[in-house]
Amino acid sequence: MRLLTHNMLSSNIKGVVNGFPLRIEAEKVVEKNVEMNGDFLKKMFEKIEWKAFVEASRGMGYTELPEEADTSMLDSDEFLSRFHHALLELHLEEGALVCPETGRRFPVKKGIPNMLLHEDEV
Amino acid sequence: MKPGPCKRIGLARQKKKKRKKIGILFAATPLVSLGFRVFAMASRPERVAPPEIFYDDTEARKYTSSSRIIDIQASLSERALELLALPEDGVPKLLLDIGCGSGLSGETLSEEGHHWIGLDISPSMLNIAVEREVEGDLLLSDMGQGLGLRPGIIDGAISISAVQWLCNADRSSHNPRLRLKAFFTSLYRCLANGAKAVFQVYPENDDQRELILSAAMHAGFAGGIVVDFPHSSKKRKEFIVLACGQQSMGASLSKGKTEDEMGLSDGREDQTVRFSDRHRPLKKQRKNDKSGKGKDWILRKKEQMRRRGNDVPLDTKYTGRKRKGRF
Numbered sequence: 534m535r536l537l538t539h540n541m542l543s544s545n546i547k548g549v550v551n552g553f554p555l556r557i558e559a560e561k562v563v564e565k566n567v568e569m570n571g572d573f574l575k576k577m578f579e580k581i582e583w584k585a586f587v588e589a590s591r592g593m594g595y596t597e598l599p600e601e602a603d604t605s606m607l608d609s610d611e612f613l614s615r616f617h618h619a620l621l622e623l624h625l626e627e628g629a630l631v632c633p634e635t636g637r638r639f640p641v642k643k644g645i646p647n648m649l650l651h652e653d654e655v
Numbered sequence: 656m657k658p659g660p661c662k663r664i665g666l667a668r669q670k671k672k673k674r675k676k677i678g679i680l681f682a683a684t685p686l687v688s689l690g691f692r693v694f695a696m697a698s699r700p701e702r703v704a705p706p707e708i709f710y711d712d713t714e715a716r717k718y719t720s721s722s723r724i725i726d727i728q729a730s731l732s733e734r735a736l737e738l739l740a741l742p743e744d745g746v747p748k749l750l751l752d753i754g755c756g757s758g759l760s761g762e763t764l765s766e767e768g769h770h771w772i773g774l775d776i777s778p779s780m781l782n783i784a785v786e787r788e789v790e791g792d793l794l795l796s797d798m799g800q801g802l803g804l805r806p807g808i809i810d811g812a813i814s815i816s817a818v819q820w821l822c823n824a825d826r827s828s829h830n831p832r833l834r835l836k837a838f839f840t841s842l843y844r845c846l847a848n849g850a851k852a853v854f855q856v857y858p859e860n861d862d863q864r865e866l867i868l869s870a871a872m873h874a875g876f877a878g879g880i881v882v883d884f885p886h887s888s889k890k891r892k893e894f895i896v897l898a899c900g901q902q903s904m905g906a907s908l909s910k911g912k913t914e915d916e917m918g919l920s921d922g923r924e925d926q927t928v929r930f931s932d933r934h935r936p937l938k939k940q941r942k943n944d945k946s947g948k949g950k951d952w953i954l955r956k957k958e959q960m961r962r963r964g965n966d967v968p969l970d971t972k973y974t975g976r977k978r979k980g981r982f
Binding site: 545649 | 745746747749768770772774776778781782785790792793794795796797800801802803804805807808809826828837841845
C-alpha cells in the first residue's frame with residue numbers, strides 16, 4: 534500500500550468521529566520505482582493532508598519531507614521528486630494501521646490492509 | 656343382473672387409475688427439466704455462496720488462466736472507463752475500482768495511466784492480484800460496510816459485476832437495503848464534485864435493479880442505466896452511470912451499444928420499422944394507403960388501350976373523378 538492510499542483512508546468504525554489519519558506500524562517497507570508525472574503530483578498536492586502525510590512517511594522511515602509545504606514549493610524539482618518518492622514509491626508491505634480514536638488495528642499483509650469490520654463495528 | 660354394470664364401472668375406475676399413473680409418469684419428465692432449470696439458475700454466483708467464499712482459490716485461479724474471462728473483464732472495464740468520460744486533459748486521475756478482484760479491470764485503468772485504489776472482499780482474488788503485480792493499491796474491504804475514505808478525493812469509480820452482490824443477505828446481520836445505503840452514501844461522500852461512477856451489474860430481476868437505483872438516488876446521485884446490446888440475452892450488459900454534484904447528467908449520459916455499431920449493419924439504420932395493426936382486417940388496412948389508382952394511372956391506362964387500338968372514351972375534366980354519393 535502506497536502513502537497515496539494511506540492519505541485517503543480513514544477508519545470506518547461505527548461511532549468514530551475522526552478516523553483520520555490511521556497510524557502506521559511498519560514492519561516491512563519496500564520501494565518500487567514509478568515514473569514521475571508532475572501534473573499528477575500537483576493535482577494530488579491539493580488533496581493531500583500534508584501533516585498526516587509527513588507523519589506517515591516518518592512512520593515508514595523516510596524523513597526527507599519538510600514539515601510545512603505550500604504550492605510555491607511545487608516548482609522546485611527537488612521537492613517534487615521527494616514528494617513523488619514518498620507518495621508513490623514507498624509501499625507498506627507488512628505491518629498494521631491503527632485507528633486514532635479506538636486503537637483498533639487493521640493488519641497489513643502482502644501490502645493489502647484488511648479493512649473488514651466486525652459485525653459490532655458496522 | 657345388477658352386479659353387471661357395477662362390475663363394469665369398477666373396471667372403468669381401475670382403468671382410470673392406471674391412466675392416472677401413466678399421466679404421472681409423463682408428468683415426471685417436465686419435472687426433471689424444471690430441476691435442470693433450478694440448477695441453471697443456481698449458476699448465478701450470488702446464489703451459491705457469499706462472495707468471500709465463492710471466490711476461493713480455485714475460482715480466483717480462473718481469472719488468470721481463462722483467456723475468455725480475461726477478455727470479457729477487459730472489454731467490460733474498457734467500456735466502463737469510456738462511460739466514465741473523464742476529462743481528457745492528460746493528467747492521470749485517482750480512481751476507485753470497487754470489487755477489483757484479481758485486478759483485471761485495474762490493469763485497463765493503469766494502461767490509461769491512471770492511479771487506482773481497488774477494494775474487494777475476497778482474499779483469494781486479491782492474492783491473485785498481488786501475483787499479477789498490479790499497479791494499484793489493494794484493500795480487503797466489504798463495500799456493504801461503507802467505504803472508509805476521506806471526502807471529495809476520488810475522481811471517478813468503476814465496478815465490474817460487483818454491486819449486485821449487495822442485494823444478497825449472506826449473514827443474519829445483513830440487510831441489503833442498509834448495505835446499499837451505506838455503500839452509496841459513503842461513495843457519494845468520497846467522490847469529488849462532478850465525478851462519475853460506472854457500475855456494470857447483473858441484476859437478477861427488475862426488483863434488484865430498482866433496489867440498487869433507488870439506493871443510489873437516495874444517496875444523492877443522478878444518473879441512469881446504459882444497456883449495451885439490449886436485444887441479445889448473452890451479450891446484454893447493463894451499466895449504471897451515476898454522477899455526483901451539480902453537473903447535470905441528461906446530455907452526458909451515453910447511448911448503449913447495439914449490434915449495428917459493431918459493423919453488423921447493412922444500411923438498414925435509417926429504415927423505420929413498418930408494423931400493421933393485427934386487429935384490423937387486411938382489406939381495411941389496405942384501403943388506407945392512397946397509392947394506386949389516381950388520375951395519372953387512369954390516363955396512362957387509357958393511352959395504353961388506345962395504342963392497342965381499343966375504343967376508349969375521350970379524356971375530359973371528368974376523367975378519374977369520383978362519382979357523387981347520390982349515384
